[in-house]
Amino acid sequence: MCLTSAVPSAAEARVRIETGRDLHTACSVLAEHALNPVPPTPAKARYCRQYLSGYFESLRHLHNDHDGKGVYAPAGDDPYACLNFSGPRSFDQLARSIVRTGDWHPELLDGEPFALAHKTFSDNPPCS
Structure with a gap:
């Protein structure tokens, strides 16, 4: 009996960000929370941070040329070289x-969250 209550239901197990609207909403919560950062951080704000971290980590893996230079490399013409996720302010700006x-x-809100993130950062990389 206890084992079945420990298994999450389908609603609880759903992906936190499935659409552009989910990403927009989560990032709105993070941006709003940054104006008055009283603990605890809302769950949706954390979802935005997690998605953005995953997005840029994916870019790092896709663009890494396996010699130590990737999207976080400090030299060259890399548009993502300045990203620093250790401080909360950088997430707030993103x-x-x-x-x-x-x-x-608004047409991007009903599509994949990747489309919204890609439109946001491909036209104007955060480090430029």
Whole structure:
């Protein structure tokens, strides 16, 4: 009996960010929370951070040329070289970019979250 209550239901097990709207909403919560960062951090704000971390980590793996130079490399013409996820402010700035792009391109909200993130950062990389 206890074992069945420990297994999450289908609703609880769903992916946290499935659409551009989910990403926009989560990043809106993060941007709003940054204005008055009273603990605890809302769950949706954490989802935005997790998605953005995964997005840029994926880019790092895709663009890494396996000699130690990748999207986080400090030299060269890499548009992502300046990213620093250790501070909360960088996530807040990235979240505000996601929110602005979603506001300007509402057609991206019903699609994949990747499309919203890609539109946000491919047209204007965060380090430029």
